[in-house]
Amino acid sequence: MGNWKAAFFLLATGQGMLLTFALIVKGFSNKRPALFLGIILYVMSMELLNAWGMQVHYHSVPGAFAFWIFQSYLLLPLALWFLMQLTTYDNYIFEKKNWLVFIPVLIEISVNAFWRFYWRNYNSNVPSLLKNPVWFFLTELLPIIGMVVVLSVYTQRLIKLHYRFSRQQVRLGAKGLFRMYGLLFFLSILTVLWIAGVVLHLPVFAGIELLITACLFTLGYIGYADIDFFRLPQLPGISPEKSEFTMYDDATEMQRLKSAFEKDKVFTQPKLTVDQLATGLNLPVRYVSHLINNYCEANFSTFVNTYRVQEVISKLADPGQQHKTILALALESGFSSKSTFNQVFKQHTGKLPSSYLLTANSDNLLK
Structure with missing residues (x-):
């Protein structure tokens, strides 16, 4: 025994x-x-x-x-x-x-x-x-x-x-x-x-x-x-961010949030999560979600992908990046796969990346 x-x-x-x-x-x-x-x-x-x-x-x-x-x-x-x-x-x-x-x-x-x-x-x-x-x-x-x-x-x-x-x-x-x-x-x-x-x-x-x-x-x-x-369940009908986050100044924290995306380009991390972003900013997860939802009128995924798409578009117009494939630029900008990139890019621009590039090149030739 x-x-x-x-x-x-x-x-x-x-x-x-x-x-x-x-x-x-x-x-x-x-x-x-x-x-x-x-x-x-x-x-x-x-x-x-x-x-x-x-x-x-x-x-x-x-x-x-x-x-x-x-x-x-x-x-x-x-x-x-x-x-x-x-x-x-x-x-x-x-x-x-x-x-x-x-x-x-x-x-x-x-x-x-x-x-x-x-x-x-x-x-x-x-x-x-x-x-x-x-x-x-x-x-x-x-x-x-x-x-x-x-x-x-x-x-x-x-x-x-x-x-x-x-x-x-x-x-x-x-x-x-x-x-x-x-x-x-x-x-x-x-x-x-x-x-x-x-x-x-x-x-x-x-x-x-x-x-x-x-x-x-x-x-x-x-x-x-x-x-x-x-995590304990939340009571329905309560907006906790209004009462729980009064110690934070929304304008100041939004500046820090945008700085993390525009200067530090945290969106280039392929598997960036709201938890990781909140940890980097030393802010509560729900408060970061509150800022994005209320001041950017988007959920976290849409907010991050907007920056990624803009980054790809910026690189497509950069002569110094012309030697790279579209997929390479997408991966550098934080997308994890070709299929995800194509889907998100079309949602934001209305066109697939290849079609967008052809249209952009045609416009440049007309100029």
Whole structure:
């Protein structure tokens, strides 16, 4: 039975690490909430890996790689806090300075690594760090306290939102309820079991391992497929940009937005998304959409493609670009394929690129 359990833990760990990597990559590219969901899954994956190690007695193997020193429970409340902020407030911006709150995690890992090195090379009789009451509080009890605080704030926000839905007689349905409460439900049960095991010394770790496995497969796949699933639903009939973005000056931000397109030519990025644009401007995604929709009277895709088409037309008229094919100019301007370019170009000009070029050349000859 132990071998089967160990194999199961190892399989779940591998699955969790793959999802962790995918979510973190996604988070650094354009979906910031995915980054913090990935960090949460990383902690859970490391917990299962540790459970595997105890099943096969890996920790006592001479020369074993001490992977457990890279596990820090402090990551959980920190990552959940930022995940909560990003999914409950559309105008929330995660700034670079916010990474400073993760410094205690690096300190914990560094101290554990040094202690492990000293134990292996100089004195194998030194006691475990966890026997030190201060260290135990900072690395075991403080993360639990942090989770309780963050989950309390998270719960209050959800209750207030749900109450507003009820007052407007809006039914969320099963999917809406799971979207709103699913993450909170999983992590609340995990925290209760965590308290029972660490504080009350109850034999609940089997339940924790089972719940972590469920979290890895359920939340991980949902987050990877659609990280916006965890964003809270909006109330109908409310224009949040009018109330949420009063701290921004529309004229100033529109200047910055146009500068990014006209001077920096961000539209030449083939897979430019509104999330990437918002990150570059250090603005909320919905506020950027609000600017484009209201001041440019276009959606994001049309707005970007307008600049791309204008760029192609400009290059077609440039004698220094005459040695290049139309497709090459299109790719340089941000289009990802010939078919997309032809379709978009015709929508904006009423002609296919080849026909447009023939007409332009004919006009030049007449001049």
